[in-house]
Structures are given as structure tokens and as C-alpha cells.
Amino acid sequence: AQKVTQAQTEISVVEKEDVTLDCVYETRDTTYYLFWYKQPPSGELVFLIRRNSFDEQNEISGRYSWNFQKSTSSFNFTITASQVVDSAVYFCALIINSGTYKYIFGTGTRLKVLA
Amino acid sequence: EAQVTQNPRYLITVTGKKLTVTCSQNMNHEYMSWYRQDPGLGLRQIYYSMNVEVTDKGDVPEGYKVSRKEKRNFPLILESPSPNQTSLYFCASSPTVNEKLFFGSGTQLSVL
Numbered sequence: 001a002q003k004v005t006q007a008q009t010e011i012s013v014v015e016k017e018d019v020t021l022d023c024v025y026e027t028r029d030t031t032y033y034l035f036w037y038k039q040p041p042s043g044e045l046v047f048l049i050r051r052n053s054f055d056e057q058n059e060i061s062g063r064y065s066w067n068f069q070k071s072t073s074s075f076n077f078t079i080t081a082s083q084v085v086d087s088a089v090y091f092c093a094l095i096i097n098s099g100t101y102k103y104i105f106g107t108g109t110r111l112k113v114l115a
Numbered sequence: 116e117a118q119v120t121q122n123p124r125y126l127i128t129v130t131g132k133k134l135t136v137t138c139s140q141n142m143n144h145e146y147m148s149w150y151r152q153d154p155g156l157g158l159r160q161i162y163y164s165m166n167v168e169v170t171d172k173g174d175v176p177e178g179y180k181v182s183r184k185e186k187r188n189f190p191l192i193l194e195s196p197s198p199n200q201t202s203l204y205f206c207a208s209s210p211t212v213n214e215k216l217f218f219g220s221g222t223q224l225s226v227l
Contacts (some may be wrong), residue, residue, distance in 0.1 A: 006157075033213045044220040045205060052213075091158060098157060099214045102173050103148065109201035 002027045004094050006106035013082050014114050021077040023092030027071045029053075031097040034068065034075045039108070040088040048090075051075065082113045117142045121206050121219035128196055129227050136191045136222050144217070145187030146209045147189040148173065149181065151202040152221075158205070164189055165212060196226040 003026040013019045013090045025034065036048040049059060051068050059066045079086050090104040119140045128134055136164050140147065148163035149172075160173030164183040178200055180192040189208075193200060207216040 009155075025129070035215065037216075043203075043209075043221055045216075047215040047217075050215050093158075095213055097213060100171070101146070101163060102171075103150075103158075103160045103216075104174070105150075105158040105160075107155060 001096055002029075002032075002096060002102075002104045004092055004104050004106040006090075006109050008109045009107070010110040010112065012112040013115060015084060016081050018080050019082050019111065019113075021079075021090050021092075021111065023075045023077065023106060025028055025073050025075065025092070025094045027094060027096055029096040029098055033095050033097070034077075035093040035095075036066065036077050037091045037093065038088045039091065040085075045091075048077075050106060079111075082111075084113050084115050087111060087113045117217070117218040119206055119208050121204075121222050123150075123222060124220065125223050127225045127227065130197055131195050134193050134195075134224075136204060136206075136224070138189045138219060139187050139193065140208040140217070140218050141187065142208065142210070142217065143186065144208035144210050145186070146212045146214075147183065148206060148207050148216070149179070149189070149191045150205045150207065151175065151200075152205065153202050161191070161204075196224075198226050200224065201226045 005024045032053045034051045038046045065078045067076045089108045091108045094104045129174040150158045162181040164170045206219040
């Protein structure tokens with residue numbers, strides 16, 4: 001069975017600090033996709049990144065970066081020089097590509113960035 | 116504007132009174148799905164649809180029904196709502212499975 005674990009329920013940092021949100025996944029399939037979504041206090045869900053299982057390249061987008069490591073089944077998200085606007089709940093998600101097409105989300109990590 | 120539209124935004128009902136939450140997308144997406152969000156449990160998928168007339172259960176389908184008679188619409192039906200279905204519900208769509216999800220604004224449902 002597939003599973004996504006976000007062990008950090010809540011993290012608080014002071015503005016300008018770097019912060020890493022952890023995501024550990026479980027699947028026996030070799031083809032799968034991983035995602036990160038952001039849910040700001042306003043409540044909408046916003047896509048951040050998608051990564052397939054064959055692409056282990058790390059990605060950087062401005063202050064955001066993602067580290068995908070198949071060896072440890074992790075897909076961690078780092079925010080550099082955090083800002084108050086980064087305060088949100090962040091979800092990691094997994095979908096496999098064989099037979100069933102269910103999305104499995106983690107329980108989310110609430111990030112509070114203090115001014 | 117490309118969007119996923121859910122209605123209503125808020126709904127208060129009583130146990131056993133059938134209700135429907137509508138979801139519509141204007142992007143010609145094939146994949147549509149429903150989720151519920153509960154504190155401490157994150158997002159859990161209720162049902163998904165790969166295309167018209169093709170639906171399948173997610174992780175928490177009990178007590179819910181869906182239909183996909185047209186590509187753009189994917190209503191969520193609660194035939195006999197119970198208090199444990201009080202939750203925040205999201206509809207989402209994507210061009211095909213495995214691509215990024217576009218979410219609706221959510222429906223806060225309270226079942227008394």
C-alpha cells in the first residue's frame with residue numbers, strides 16, 4: 001500500500017531563517033509521481049511542484065528547493081530566507097501509475113513564519 | 116478564466132437529509148476527484164474519475180456517491196449525511212492523471 005508521512009505537524013521559524021519540510025513516502029511501484037501543495041490561511045490549495053520517479057534531479061525555484069532521494073524515499077522541501085507570506089500548511093502527495101490512480105496525501109505541515 | 120467551481124461554499128444540514136455538492140471545470144480535464152480535509156488527517160481522497168462514466172473509490176468512499184455523466188461535472192452526493200461527514204471538501208481536476216491538480220475553493224459542510 002502507498003503511504004505519505006509528514007512527521008512535522010507544525011514548525012515555527014523567524015523570518016529569514018531557512019526551513020526544511022520533510023516528506024517520506026512508501027510505494028512498491030517503480031513509476032509514481034510526487035507533489036507539493038501549499039494551503040495559505042485563505043484556504044485555497046496551490047500546486048508547487050511535480051516530480052516523477054525517474055527524475056531525481058533537485059529543483060530550485062526562487063527561494064524554494066526540493067530534494068528528491070529515492071534511496072531514502074524522501075522528497076523534502078526547503079524554503080530559504082523564509083518570509084511571513086510563506087506561512088501556510090504544506091502537503092506532500094503521491095500517485096502511482098499502475099491500476100489504481102488514487103492520490104495519497106500526507107497529513108500536512110503547518111509552517112509559521114514569525115516577523 | 117480556467118477554474119474549478121464548487122457550490123455551495125458553506126452548507127449546514129441535518130442528519131439524513133440528502134445533499135449534493137456540485138463541481139464543474141472549464142478546462143476539458145479528464146481526471147476529477149473529491150477530497151475531504153479534517154484536522155490532523157490531511158487530505159483524503161473520496162472518489163476519482165478518469166473520464167466520463169469512469170469512476171473509482173479513493174481511500175474514504177463510504178457514505179458518498181459520485182457520477183460523471185459529462186466531462187465538466189463531477190457532483191458529490193451524500194444520500195444520508197451523518198455528523199462524521201462534517202468536513203471541508205475539495206473538488207479537483209487535472210488534464211490527465213499524474214498531472215498537477217487544480218482545486219476548487221472548498222465546501223465547508225456541517226451535519227447536525
